[in-house]
Amino acid sequence: MLIETARLRKEYGELVAVQDLDLSVTEGEVFGFLGPNGAGKTTTVKMLLGLVKPSGGLASVLGRPPGTPEAMRRIGFLPEHFRFPPWLTARDFLDMHARLYGMTAEARRERIPALLDRVGLGGRGRSKLGEYSKGMQQRVGLAQALLNRPALVFLDEPTSGLDPVGRYEVREIIRELRGEGVTVFLNSHYLSEVEVTCDRVAIVKGGRLMRVGTLAELTQGANEVEIEARGLDGETLAGLARWGEVTADAETPVGTRKVTLQMTGDDALPQIAAYVVGRGAQLYALTPQRPSLEELFMRVMAEERA
Numbered sequence: 066m067l068i069e070t071a072r073l074r075k076e077y078g079e080l081v082a083v084q085d086l087d088l089s090v091t092e093g094e095v096f097g098f099l100g101p102n103g104a105g106k107t108t109t110v111k112m113l114l115g116l117v118k119p120s121g122g123l124a125s126v127l128g129r130p131p132g133t134p135e136a137m138r139r140i141g142f143l144p145e146h147f148r149f150p151p152w153l154t155a156r157d158f159l160d161m162h163a164r165l166y167g168m169t170a171e172a173r174r175e176r177i178p179a180l181l182d183r184v185g186l187g188g189r190g191r192s193k194l195g196e197y198s199k200g201m202q203q204r205v206g207l208a209q210a211l212l213n214r215p216a217l218v219f220l221d222e223p224t225s226g227l228d229p230v231g232r233y234e235v236r237e238i239i240r241e242l243r244g245e246g247v248t249v250f251l252n253s254h255y256l257s258e259v260e261v262t263c264d265r266v267a268i269v270k271g272g273r274l275m276r277v278g279t280l281a282e283l284t285q286g287a288n289e290v291e292i293e294a295r296g297l298d299g300e301t302l303a304g305l306a307r308w309g310e311v312t313a314d315a316e317t318p319v320g321t322r323k324v325t326l327q328m329t330g331d332d333a334l335p336q337i338a339a340y341v342v343g344r345g346a347q348l349y350a351l352t353p354q355r356p357s358l359e360e361l362f363m364r365v366m367a368e369e370r371a
């Protein structure tokens with residue numbers, strides 16, 4: 066386990082920001098940490114970095130207590146609200162951080178321009194940070210988080226303020242990191258982005274862990290299938306009742322019919338396909354429906370408690 070917490074807790078006076086959190090993140094995975102505003106995501110990350118002292122519970126990061134120098138050397142961090150010294154150029158800013166990591170002059174000369182390219186700021190390294198747009202600053206922050214070739218990267222809202230191209234590029238960077246075996250802990254509000262980048266996700270609410278698992282695990286159980294066919298008559302439709310209930314039925318502009326079937330049993334797809342074709346209809350698609358991460362998230366938000 067790269068990250069492990071047991072009953073990790075943070076209280077601010079009366080307010081419980083993180084409640085008895087049990088989490089484990091394995092090496093090489095991209096782990097999405099989701100929740101509404103104020104759910105305790107940033108507080109959790111800060112505890113894992115040793116920046117905030119827990120009120121209770123245990124945490125280990127890279128096999129050590131949070132914040133130890135040995136662990137920090139192998140960790141990258143993009144904070145949620147990065148304050149950039151406006152008078153520094155991006156190059157100087159990265160150089161300063163690289164010196165803090167103890168990188169040699171040679172390593173810095175090679176690494177900094179490469180990273181600026183990687184975050185899409187290749188031509189702008191000599192501009193002052195104060196003249197950067199919000200999205201450009203966010204990109205510098207990301208470059209900073211990757212300076213020391215970390216084994217574990219915490220990204221707290223890495224795409225906030227980025228345009229669609231920037232978001233796409235950050236997703237690509239996360240994919241590359243995964244390819245290099247880097248573990249990524251990602252706080253994000255963009256569910257579609259989490260859906261495509263994360264191996265596993267956790268959903269927190271009010272400091273409590275509500276769900277954790279792979280997307281497939283979390284969104285299974287809908288047991289709904291969409292059937293698109295031409296020549297589906299009323300009798301055929303009625304016959305579908307043996308597998309479940311038809312919950313939607315519509316003609317499409319191309320003259321096919323799309324029917325949604327809420328199935329009662331498991332794994333009836335081959336029988337349904339054979340039945341539809343056997344009735345003389347032309348089957349165009351048989352598509353199992355899964356709830357999106359957004360639907361799951363909304364459902365969890367509507368629940369009273371875990």
Ligand SMILES: Nc1ncnc2c1ncn2[C@@H]1O[C@H](COP(=O)(O)OP(=O)(O)OP(=O)(O)O)[C@@H](O)[C@H]1O
Pocket residue numbers: 077080081082100101102103104105106107108109145
């Ligand atoms: N230093 C602090 N002092 C008092 N309360 C705090 C402090 N830091 C965070 N909190 C409270 O803890 C709760 C969790 O905050 P946190 O920043 O962890 O949320 P978050 O999930 O990161 O939210 P967001 O999505 O808005 O970034 C909030 O109610 C917040 O007001």
Ligand SMILES: [Mg+2]
Pocket residue numbers: 106107108145221
């Ligand atoms: Mg936050």
